[in-house]
Amino acid sequence: MSIIELGEVRDEPASTPAAHRPRAAGRPLRSAAVLVLALVVLSAAAPLPQRTVSVVPASRTSTAYLGGDSVFVVDPPAPEGDRFLTAYAQPSPTGVGVRRRWQAPLARLGDYLDVRVERGLVLAMAVNDDGVFETTAYDSATGQRRWQHPGGPQPITEGGLLLTENRGDREGAMGRVDPGTGRMLWSMSIPVPSNPAYHRRNGEIDQFVLLQPTGEVQVYDAGTGGLLRSIDTLPGDRAAYQRVQVVGDLLLLVPPGSTRLIAYQLAHLQPLWTAEVPLVSFVFACADLLCAVPQTGGLLALDPASGVVRWSDSGLTNLADVRHGQLLMARPGRGYEVWDAATGQVRTDLGEWALLPVLGLDAPLVGVRSGDDGRRVVAELDLVARRTRIVDVLPGIAGSCQASLPMLLCQRLDGTTALWRLSQ
Structure with a gap:
C-alpha cells in the first residue's frame, strides 16, 4: 500500500522588496487584478512537494x-x-x-x-x-x-568474497568463496588471538595481514591465499602480544605495552619510522594524514611519511566519519562539528543529530532529530559544504531507521514498518 503525502511547508526568509517603478498614468486598475488572478492560478497549478510512504508487510x-x-x-x-x-x-x-x-x-x-x-x-x-x-x-x-x-563476507578485487570467521579465544578460519557456486577456492586457519588486517583497493580487499603469536607478520594475497612476504617483529620475546593495522599502504604495529607506533611499508615490509605516542587504540586515514586515537581519548594527527605529530586534540571528542578531507566529530552534549583534517581546526557546528546507517561508503550522511512538535527532521549532513540540508520532516516515526537517499526505512509509532521516498 502506498500513500502520497504532501510535503511540509517551510518558512523561507523574506526577500528584500524590489524598488517599484511609477505606474503609468491612466493604466487601468483592472490590469493589476488580472495579474493577481493569474498568479493565484499559477501557484495553484504548481505541484507541491510530495513524498511517497509505503507500508512494508512485516510484523512488529x-x-x-x-x-x-x-x-x-x-x-x-x-x-x-x-x-x-x-x-x-x-x-x-x-x-x-x-x-x-x-x-x-x-x-x-x-x-x-x-x-x-x-x-x-x-x-x-x-x-x-x-x-x-x-x-x-x-x-x-x-x-x-x-x-x-x-564467517562474514567481504568483497575482494578478483571478484570473489573473502569469508572470515573469528572465534575470539579459539582458532578461526578464513577463505575465498566463489559467489556463483559457493565453492571454497582456498582456506586457512587464523591464529589465536590475532585478527586479520586488510588492505583495500577501490573499496575491495586485495591483501590481508596475519600476526602470528611468534611475532611474525605475514602478508597474503586475497585472491590466491598465497603468502607474499613476512617479517619477524619479536626477535626477543616470543610470548608478547602485539596489534597490527593496515592504513593505506602502511602496516602499523603497536608493540606489547608500548607507547610506540611503528610503521612499515606494506609493499616490502621495510621499517619507515617509530613515533612516541600514548597507548593507541586504533589508527585511521584522515585525508593525507594518519589519525591515532589514544586509549585515554583525544586525537593525534601524524604525518604518514615521518610519524611527526602535525596536530592533536585532547578533548572528549569521538570520530563519526571522514569525508573528503573533513572529519565529522561528535562532542558530548554539543552535537557534531566539522573539522579540517589537515589542521584540526573546527570549521562549523552542525548541531545535534542521530546518524543513520547508510548504504555504501560514499553514500550521503543522513541524520535525524526530534522537532518541537514531535515530528522527525531528516537532513543530509554535507561535510564538504559544511552544512546540513533539510530533506523532510516526518510524523509518527519511532526509530530503527536506515537511509539510502531518497529512500528512508523506519519503524513507526504504531509498530508498523514503512518506506518513504523523500522529496529531495
Whole structure:
C-alpha cells in the first residue's frame, strides 16, 4: 500500500522588496487584478512537494533491511511454525508500492545481524543456535538458496568474497568463496588471538595481514591465499602480544605495552619510522594524514611519511566519519562539528543529530532529530559544504531507521514498518 503525502511547508526568509517603478498614468486598475488572478492560478497549478510512504508487510517483531533496490524482512525466531526471509521491491518514483519478489525459508532459530546485496547475491549473516557466525547466500532474482558457509563476507578485487570467521579465544578460519557456486577456492586457519588486517583497493580487499603469536607478520594475497612476504617483529620475546593495522599502504604495529607506533611499508615490509605516542587504540586515514586515537581519548594527527605529530586534540571528542578531507566529530552534549583534517581546526557546528546507517561508503550522511512538535527532521549532513540540508520532516516515526537517499526505512509509532521516498 502506498500513500502520497504532501510535503511540509517551510518558512523561507523574506526577500528584500524590489524598488517599484511609477505606474503609468491612466493604466487601468483592472490590469493589476488580472495579474493577481493569474498568479493565484499559477501557484495553484504548481505541484507541491510530495513524498511517497509505503507500508512494508512485516510484523512488529520482524527486522527489515535496505539493500540494493529491495527491502528484506527477516521473521523473528520461531520455536514452532515457519520462518522466512522475504524480499520486497522498493516503490517506484511513480508511486507504485512495495511488492513481494520472493520468499525463502529460514532456520527456525538463530539471530540475524545483517542482510545485504553483494556480487549479485543476497547475503544473510546470522549467529546460529550453536553460536557460529555464518553467511547464507540467495539468488537476488529468485531467492533460491545458493550456499552457506561460516564467517562474514567481504568483497575482494578478483571478484570473489573473502569469508572470515573469528572465534575470539579459539582458532578461526578464513577463505575465498566463489559467489556463483559457493565453492571454497582456498582456506586457512587464523591464529589465536590475532585478527586479520586488510588492505583495500577501490573499496575491495586485495591483501590481508596475519600476526602470528611468534611475532611474525605475514602478508597474503586475497585472491590466491598465497603468502607474499613476512617479517619477524619479536626477535626477543616470543610470548608478547602485539596489534597490527593496515592504513593505506602502511602496516602499523603497536608493540606489547608500548607507547610506540611503528610503521612499515606494506609493499616490502621495510621499517619507515617509530613515533612516541600514548597507548593507541586504533589508527585511521584522515585525508593525507594518519589519525591515532589514544586509549585515554583525544586525537593525534601524524604525518604518514615521518610519524611527526602535525596536530592533536585532547578533548572528549569521538570520530563519526571522514569525508573528503573533513572529519565529522561528535562532542558530548554539543552535537557534531566539522573539522579540517589537515589542521584540526573546527570549521562549523552542525548541531545535534542521530546518524543513520547508510548504504555504501560514499553514500550521503543522513541524520535525524526530534522537532518541537514531535515530528522527525531528516537532513543530509554535507561535510564538504559544511552544512546540513533539510530533506523532510516526518510524523509518527519511532526509530530503527536506515537511509539510502531518497529512500528512508523506519519503524513507526504504531509498530508498523514503512518506506518513504523523500522529496529531495
